Amino acid sequence: MSFASLDALCRRLEALDHAQAMLGVDEAVNMPDGGGEKRADAMAALAGMSHEMASAPHIAEWIDKAETEDLDEAQQAAVREFRRSYVNLTCLTSEFVGRQVNARIRSEQLWRALRPKGDWKDFLPSFENIVALAREEAQMRAAVLRLDPYDAMIEQYDPGSRADEIAKVFADLKSFLKGFIPKALEAQAERRAKRPLKPFNATFPIEKQKALGLSLMRAIGFDFNHGRLDISHHPFCGGVPSDVRMTTRYRSDEFLSSLMGILHETGHGLYEQNLPKDLSPWPSAKARGMAAHESQSLFQEMQLSRRREFWEFALPLAKQHLGAEHFKGFEVDDMLAHVHRVERGFIRVDADEATYPLHVILRFELEQELISGKLAAKDVPEAWDAKMRDYLGLSTIGNPKDGPMQDVHWPSGAFGYFPSYTLGAMMAAQQWAALSRTHPTVSDDIRRGDFTAINDWRRTNIWSKASTLSTPELMRQATGEPLSARHFEAHLKERYL
Amino acid sequence: MSFASLDALCRRLEALDHAQAMLGVDEAVNMPDGGGEKRADAMAALAGMSHEMASAPHIAEWIDKAETEDLDEAQQAAVREFRRSYVNLTCLTSEFVGRQVNARIRSEQLWRALRPKGDWKDFLPSFENIVALAREEAQMRAAVLRLDPYDAMIEQYDPGSRADEIAKVFADLKSFLKGFIPKALEAQAERRAKRPLKPFNATFPIEKQKALGLSLMRAIGFDFNHGRLDISHHPFCGGVPSDVRMTTRYRSDEFLSSLMGILHETGHGLYEQNLPKDLSPWPSAKARGMAAHESQSLFQEMQLSRRREFWEFALPLAKQHLGAEHFKGFEVDDMLAHVHRVERGFIRVDADEATYPLHVILRFELEQELISGKLAAKDVPEAWDAKMRDYLGLSTIGNPKDGPMQDVHWPSGAFGYFPSYTLGAMMAAQQWAALSRTHPTVSDDIRRGDFTAINDWRRTNIWSKASTLSTPELMRQATGEPLSARHFEAHLKERYL
DSSP: OHHHHHHHHHHHHHHHHHHHHHHHHHHHHTOOGGGHHHHHHHHHHHHHHHHHHHTOTHHHHHHHHHTTSOOOHHHHHHHHHHHHHHHHHHSSOHHHHHHHHHHHHHHHHHHHHHTTTTOHHHHHHHHHHHHHHHHHHHHHHHHHHTSOHHHHHHTTTSTTOOHHHHHHHHHHHHHHHHHHHHHHHHHHHHHHHHSOOOOOOSOOOHHHHHHHHHHHHHHHTOOGGGEEEEEOSSOOEEEETTEEEEEEOOBTTBSHHHHHHHHHHHHHHHHHHTSOGGGTTSGGGSOOOHHHHHHHHHIIIIIITTSHHHHHHHHHHHHHHHOGGGGTTOOHHHHHHHHSOOOOOSOGGGOOTTTHHHHHHHHHHHHHHHHHTSSOGGGHHHHHHHHHHHHHSOOOTTOGGGTTTSOSTTTTTOOSOTHHHHHHHHHHHHHHHHHHHHOTTHHHHHHHTOOHHHHHHHHHHTGGGTTSSOHHHHHHHHHSSOOOSHHHHHHHHHHHO | OHHHHHHHHHHHHHHHHHHHHHHHHHHHHTOOGGGHHHHHHHHHHHHHHHHHHHTOTHHHHHHHHHHHSOOOHHHHHHHHHHHHHHHHHHSSOHHHHHHHHHHHHHHHHHHHHHGGGTOHHHHHHHHHHHHHHHHHHHHHHHHHHTSOHHHHHHTTTSTTOOHHHHHHHHHHHHHHHHHHHHHHHHHHHHHHHHSOOOOOOSOOOHHHHHHHHHHHHHHHTOOGGGEEEEEOSSOOEEEETTEEEEEEOOBTTBSHHHHHHHHHHHHHHHHHHTSOGGGTTSGGGSOOOHHHHHHHHHIIIIIIITSHHHHHHHHHHHHHHHOGGGGTTOOHHHHHHHHSOOOOOSOGGGOOTTTHHHHHHHHHHHHHHHHHTSSOGGGHHHHHHHHHHHHHSOOOTTOGGGTTTSOSTTTTTOOSOTHHHHHHHHHHHHHHHHHHHHOTTHHHHHHHTOOHHHHHHHHHHTGGGTTSSOHHHHHHHHHSSOOOSHHHHHHHHHHHO
């Protein structure tokens, strides 16, 4: 039975994944610095074993034979997804992987050293090498997958998503946002003239912030029997579906950045916790990809937790945990003024939900040209600046630190990843629209802090599907239509105008 | 190069060990209950991979060939130890290992359920099976190792230790203790008549206890850049040499049990942290075995930290961290009255350093007879009772919960492990004697909280040797004589009479 062989292999790979995931969490949360070197050795060795096992040549035969065996639907989906991941895993030669891993590590290290100084000149040779390798990689992937080179890169992160489809929705969104943002800023100024932003002038002890975060996570449906919340320098959602490890970072002069971060990561956590547990070793039972995952965190953060009804529910809890004395005269509108801020800025990770997509579209457009060869690595700063001026009215010329040197993605060789963020934002808005159609009382639910029906919808339509469908097909089946920008645009208009 | 193949294998095994060690720590310290099932699956799969890799048949050839290669001393030691561990790992048939693993898991589970009720009758069939398997195991090991069956079992835990040598030292110690304990109890009563035991009537907040524990660990030489202290239900010292994870458990009504536990585990931790780091993947660079490890924790706890000079150093720190108000009228003698208590009892893990060896000798004598077949599993309660009455004047008849059902070792199939505890205690006393001979000012060092010279001696004579010598040879080289009971006996007389 070849399927049985694949199944046994999946169980071993799951154990290695489990170990790597938990070692990663421990490294970020608990590990003393001196443990780092040996930890890195162990992680590299485990990754090597995992790759070796998952890419062994005889697996191709197992997959071929398994496809001829008498399998149920779930098993067929597992074989399908196993083929997809096997092909993606094996389409690069090991000679190339060796060259690329080295170049990536060196480039990322160099970037970390040069970024604070904004030293583009010294970074460029390394970046040119990375771009050349990415082009080579895209060609290799494209040849095996029979896709366009850039599509073959996206395929790693969002199976089934294609650049020409993305470009259409992004073009729509871009033209909308260029007109929308000035209007949103104007509307915001008017609101603030009527109701000035109330600052928090208080110290919020970490223990109290944590208690508030935990109480909201619990209300939202995070299962603390299968997960926990810790502290790390960079917040993340890691671990395994049976034991999801979320982290946050607290600052005591304000509580909203940590709290909104917790709510965002809880969206990732719910997805992981609600994947089909009994099929967990199979690739078909894993989360679908980066855009789908981001759609879940943004659904939680943007669609649910920055909504007025959510703050009708959450403001009393915040008062209770943090002390009502810090919220004197605060109404829900005052909280919304904090969580609905629009501002043009240089830095993607600091951007709000309205300006964020323009940062992503800029990168999407540039990396397509980088992969196709239309754009040379050395010309990136000028191209970046031109688009920043066009989309956000900001110039980054002479300021590469706040321009093309701000993200780790390209220095570490990840091309094709950026679109996921904005695909996720649009998917989240479209899911919210679909959910609202079938559950007209959803706003009342949120106001009461009752997420049962909402989570049932998400479980049925997204979480339980895991990787049995491509990213576009997952969206089509969940929402009854292909991905479009219109729901996200409607959402922005409703919230900010 | 066969040595190069062994070396590469060692690095992969080290990564798997690293993962298993850290997953074990995480399970005890952080994991939510619901994560347990998948964690167990992952641990079992990693253990399986590790065993498969470490016992592959071609390794025998690598070892043979490596022995003919031109190797330096450290490499030769690595090959020697690799052969020893390979032979120990492969001397059981996989058919037998399968049967035994199942029986052990079921027997341990049954024991956990029946122990609270002291239900020996229902446990007996499972225990008889475990004993039968242990006899079979001992025979198999003996045939390959050309040792007596019980020696072959000990060999897993303390390479080079032999039952007849142990029996001689234990006989000496037993006859000493049977006379010594009544005298020690009498002397204790006299001391208490003069100076009644001062109770602590206070609440000691966990944070303050932790700060005291950390300050003593730091003073003693624990490296917090390569380790940390956490909380778990059962205290342990785990992790890897580059990242030692110690745990304790606090109760707020007293601080000494947790503190002495921390000092004990710190002894284990120092051993791990001071193994030769640059050779870490090789088996020759690991800690020597159970007795050697226990000698390090007991050296720290019994030889150093229950000594008068240690409390001259530690009492001011305890006052500083826990609050001087709880120590009103406390002198060093009052602390010593707490940490030098002798009391006959049923339970080994609750025993003091004077009565503990009798618990061990009882088990050592019974398990030899169990393995040889002289004693039947069903007759253990009577044999246990007879020895308890003889050695400690306590009867356990009709009370198997406080008799043969108290320990996890036999129910989980571990025979040959028990002697390690008392071997460790004697080794620690003998190490202290050797250290005191070469460093006459050692008591002053302790009084000042300066452990530099002490740790230098331990590093040179024990820690840096790792597994390059057998347990008896390690002791011989470190102390200039073979293991004997006399230093431990002298230590007890000095402390308790």
